[in-house]
Amino acid sequence: MKLRYLLPAVLLGALSTASMSAQAAVTVLGWPGGPEETALRAAAKAYNALPDVAAENKVELLFFSRDGFYDKLAADLAANTDAFDVNLIATYSIGRYAPFMEPVDLGAGAKDVFGDAVLSTMQYEGKQFGVPTDLSLxxxxxxxxxxxxxxxxxxxxxxxxxxxxxxxxxxxxxxxxxxxxxxxxxxxxxxxxxxxxxxxxxxxxxxxxxxxxxxxxxxxxxxxxxxxxxxxxxxxxxxxxxxxxxxxxxxxxxxxxxxxxxxxxxxxxxxxxxxxxxxxxxxxxxxxxxxxxxxxxxxxxxxxxxxxxxxxxxxxxxxxxxxVHGLGLGINKSGKNKEGAQKFLQWLATADAMEIYAKAGGAPGLTGPALDAVAAERPDLVPLGSYASQYGYVMRGATSAxxxxxxxxxxxxxxxxxxxxxxxxxxxxxxxxxxxxxxx
Amino acid sequence: MANESLKENRILATPVVVFLLAMLGFPAVLDLIYSVSTVSFENLRDPTISGFGNYREVLGDPYFWSAVSFSTRFGLLTAALETALGLFLAVFLAPLIHRRFWLMAIFMMPMIIAPSMMGLMYRLVLHEFVGPLPYYLFEFFGESPAFLSPQLAFRTLVVIETLQWTPFTLLLFYTAYSSIPNDIREAAKVDGTRGLRLFTHIELPALLPTLVVAFGIRFIDGFRVFDNIYVLIGSGAGGSSTSLSIYIYTAFFKSADIGKALAASVLLFVVAFGLLWLVGWLLKKRRPA
The missing domain is CATH 3.40.190.10 (Periplasmic binding protein-like II)
Structure with missing residues (x-):
């Protein structure tokens, strides 16, 4: 009698486990509870809908509380967690997290989308550690x-x-x-x-x-x-x-x-x-x-x-x-799908991706045609780049660990x-x- | 037969012992090692043993002593208020609760809210522009105090903690009060003892063990307070609302001073263990042979 109920349950469990492992994804830990989350959700949805994104490289998002976010992230990274492949970083915390992350190649086009000044907000010791998704000033x-x-x-x-x-x-x-x-x-x-x-x-x-x-x-x-x-x-x-x-x-x-x-x-x-x-x-x-x-x-x-x-x-x-500082997304050194993470971040650094991200509420520091594409809908993004370059400063020692x-x-x-x-x-x-x- | 029973007991107890060793023993040993090490997030798996420098640093840190003072004051004051209020309400409302016990479920409601949610709730309630309390104070008096300023924050926190946890002591006291045999009260009344005298000479002594337990539990809970204060005002202006738990948390996560944080936690453990031992010794000493 018991077996009658138990057997289907075991089979169902086995099937769901198998289907989960078949759908290994790129897990992205984002900045929760604000326009950044809304924008990242929109970008991830667009990326997953692309025909050339393989099933194992689809993006899944992970958010936990904003309170104590960086502390929890530090503990997770230090423990070599593989719970996420891509994680949030900020200009002032790159030095703290860089030992647990991998540099990322954003491709040659990223410079035309963001410009050098904005890209540099995600650099540490000369290496690019993330896509600058949001500029904060x-x-x-x-x-x-x-x-x-x-x-x-x-x-x-x-x-x-x-x-x-x-x-x-x-x-x-x-x-x-x-x-x-x-x-x-x-x-x-x-x-x-x-x-x-x-x-x-x-x-x-x-x-x-x-x-x-x-x-x-x-x-x-x-x-x-x-x-x-x-x-x-x-x-x-x-x-x-x-x-x-x-x-x-x-x-x-x-x-x-x-x-x-x-x-x-x-x-x-x-x-x-x-x-x-x-x-x-x-x-x-x-x-x-x-x-x-x-x-x-x-x-x-x-x-x-x-x-x-x-x-x-x-x-x-x-x-x-x-x-001025940037929020961005970089690659967890201990992540399970670093290759998929690299592909997602390269896509995220394109003008098309940033247009989706900006129109959904994000605040990227854009330049050139990428900025022109969103200026009508997001006029508040226009002064970002100019303020950052004219008035932006970082105190001496403010990117250290x-x-x-x-x-x-x-x-x-x-x-x-x-x-x-x-x-x-x-x-x-x-x-x-x-x-x-x-x-x- | 006795040996077999002993063997069975050991076998049955093994999972619990293994669980406790894994869940409590391992972190405790790790704490002890880290507390005498130079350790950071980068070398968590490879700390360098460096002696008792972390302990010296903690004991020489004025913020540590300030946190000890905050936790002690907070624990004592909230425990005293909650015990007194819970006792008063239990005795005062006993006839009503006895007839309508469902009222107890309503009284218990603050207690079932997570302390961090309580902090979040009061963050809204006390906010000058969205909170109902400042709104009505401005409406009626044209002014509202700064509930969370460094000058008033301690009192505000004590009130919030007392409001949340008095139901717990009310429950304890009501249960104890109800279990006092009625024939004792009746015997006292036959002897002409009534009202306040009945309470102070008959009922209160019977409630004394509950009073000690309620005060003790609430003091421990108040002393280790973290969630509601941290959500409400963090560690306060200049660290003025830093409890010992917040001190350890900020040293560990905010300042990445892991060795110092764990040295403080070991000191807290030693003091707590010492106090418990002292209480146990005193109780044993009072017990008649």
């Missing part, structure tokens, strides 16, 4: 309706000047966002803060992401960089205790103390900041370019989408800068100062000694 998002109203009202300008003098020590005049220095931005943020200016139409002038999180350090560093900050000098000495860093850290703290950013900003990261800006109660926000798709969508953010504009981050005495740990260290030290847990000098001393250890 920062935009200054601002409410054009509010800025226009400020610039056309003399009484408002006078009030702006008073506020700037009181909080920043200098009577300033409002300027167009394209001409903002970091101080102009700070004065604007203060002007649009209810706690500072009771007539402000918004509760806060800006929303700062100040959570103890490495990604928030990337957002922050464009400010001190505009004052000449770097992690090290040419001789390898740590320079995080420079005046440039002090200026940036103090300006953030000043805005927090003045109430120009939500009081809970020390627990804010990407989604919290977007939610704040999308509420219509925030006038400006320094945020990743990846947020543009959502913030400029009238469906997703009906309150602010039609009046929100973007530009490169403000300038400082040393110029205008934006942190310890780069992520340096960001973590800075996040702990700097948020300690912002949260009034430690003094500025103590925070900088802690960052300096830790960085000296990590970058020696």
């Amino acid at each position: 920062h935009f200054m998002y601002y409410r054009s309706d509010l800025i226009d109203a400020l610039l056309s009202d003399d009484a408002a300008k006078a009030r702006y000047s008073e506020i700037a003098e009181k909080y920043l020590g200098k009577a300033m005049q409002p300027k167009k966002p394209e001409d903002w220095s970091w101080n102009d931005w700070a004065a604007t943020a203060l002007y649009f803060t209810k706690a500072v200016n009771s007539d402000s139409p918004t509760r806060y002038g800006t929303v700062l992401q100040m959570k103890n999180l490495l990604f928030n350090m990337m957002v922050f560093q464009s400010l001190p960089r505009a004052y000449g900050a770097d992690w090290m000098d040419a001789d390898g000495n740590i320079t995080v205790d420079s005046d440039a860093y002090k200026t940036g850290l103090e300006l953030y703290r000043k805005l927090l103390d003045a109430g120009a950013t939500p009081k809970d900003s020390l627990s804010y990261e990407y989604p919290e900041a977007n939610a704040a800006f999308g509420s219509g109660q925030v006038a400006t926000m320094l945020q990743w370019n990846a947020a543009a798709g959502d913030l400029l969508s009238t469906e997703k953010n009906p309150v602010v989408a039609s009046v929100t504009k973007t530009m490169a981050p403000p300038s400082g005495p040393e110029g205008r800068f934006t942190h 310890s780069a992520l740990s340096v960001y973590e260290l800075q996040a702990k030290a700097f948020t300690g100062y912002w949260g009034d847990v430690k003094s500025l000098d103590d925070a900088l001393a802690e960052a300096k000694s830790g960085m000296a250890e990590l970058l020696k």
